[in-house]
Amino acid sequence: MSIYVDADACPVKAEVEKVGTRHGLHIFIVSNGGLRPSQNPLVDTVIVPEGPDVADQWIADRAGPGDVVITGDIPLAAKCIEAGAQVLKHNGEALTERNIGQVLATRDLMADLRAADPFRQGGGKGFTKADRSRFLDALERAVRAASG
Structure with a gap:
């Protein structure tokens, strides 16, 4: 079992290292x-060549059953779920076979809305202490589920 971080x-990253080290995971x-x-x-710090989605492809080529992937990239999450890995967003939200279709559709809809209004600004929420705490709890649960 390994943890892959789309960094x-x-x-x-520090929280992933803390939990992974506690469980002796690569x-x-x-x-x-x-x-x-x-x-x-x-x-292992993996530096991939510059280019669109090169880091994502590196992770997608390796992640599989028993692994945990940390990413906010929805297309990468979909590939990793298809390969059998567990996926968590940075706020602790689990992406699964059950919800990835809806999350992909929402992502595509938001991209279309942004393209239709080039003056639209922001829209994203800031990362909070509660998000960090939720992430730590979710990662701990994911690691225990994958190893148990």
Whole structure:
């Protein structure tokens, strides 16, 4: 079992390392650069070449049953769920076979709305302490479910 983190703009890398280390799990922090490598021997910092979705493809090619993937990227989440991995968003929300279709449809709808109104600003919520706490709890539960 491994944990894969889509690390570009990920606010919970330290929490992943904390939970993963407690359980002795191999953690892959994947990005296209700009991250300081961890000194933790369980953590591999993977730097992929620049390009759209290169980090996502690296994760999708490797994640499978028993693994946990941390991402806010909905198409990546769908690929990982299809491969049998558990997926968590940064706020602790689990993406599953049951809800990924609706989440993909909502994502596409929002992209269409943004394209129709190029002056539309913001819309995203800030990351809160409650989100961080929910994420820690969800990751702990996901790791226990995958290893048990």
